[in-house]
Amino acid sequence: MFQTADMFKAFAPFRGNAVVIPGRGGRHWINLSDKPDRDVPLGDPAMGGHASFSFGLAMARPDEKIILFDSEGDILMNMGALTTIAEKEPKNFYHFVLDNGVYATTGGQPVPNAENVQYDVIARGCGYKSTYSFDNLEDFTNNIEEILSKPGPVFVTMKVAPEVENTPITQRVRWQKKTRDQTIADLQRELGPRKP
């Protein structure tokens, strides 16, 4: 098990020019990123949708590398999305999953069968050709360059330490630096018009 913040520090040098959807790890990524207009910290529009959103973005922009940091709770809510992604096989899509075993933003209750689910095996069964699983930072760090050099879709699950929040939502400190609308507007300006 490793820390999400350390994982992002290891990932950052290899980001290149990719679009990054940091998902539930956004609070750590936002202060590391050197390309904020290529970051898409959406917060949580509706749980379970980050994979499909990022997949849609990858389909619309096949010339851009799209990197998602998903969570196991989101995967469990929409597991069928993995089959669609594997079927369309977007070469530019990199699907990382932060598996902390719990619903961290609701107080840390365990997800179903938290100790026994193998998300990389599920992804492979759904048709992802490249899958990885890491439970320590050293192995992740040693493999990140190879992962990002492979054609997508690549699925990477990582056992990370829970960072439990247990205060009412209205009392939580907002970590995003931009509104959602501004985030999208900045990304679209950065990407420019889509090629037909």
Add this chain to the structure above:
Amino acid sequence: MADQEGGFSPQTIIDHLKGNNVTHVVWLPDSETNFLYTLLTQEPSLELVTISREGQAFSTAAGLSVGGAKPVILIQNTGLMESGDSMRGWAMGMNIPVVMMVGYRGWTRHGVDTDTAATYTEHFIHAFNIKYFLVESDADADRIQVAFDLAEKTKQPVAVLIGDEFHGFVQR
């Protein structure tokens, strides 16, 4: 109200999708649209994205739209009702101008429902304050264009309820 006997051609939908420069059809097959599916697979300008639960349609469409593509969603009313939170968060909350074509299972012109899928469909759409148009036949097809125009103008999802779904499309 249009003449039900006129029927609704799947080619009419294809023509509107092409006329509005739609790039992707995000869909989950429903009971009476196989003719449409066959036509869609033969149309090279439209990419089909098959999902496995309707809520995925809204987040997928949001990603496509943010990336500059123009998706349309094609689902059944049963699936729409399952999709409420995803529609709220990923389409309405993200200001996605997407038309969703919804097979209106159970709908009848005389209003005597025997299928609760129909009973609750419009109540559900009203609850989200989403604009919608009912299309029964080719004679109503101009409402599809109105839906596309309204989605662009409001930057919100707009529904087209396909009232002929229960009877099946006519092939022309």
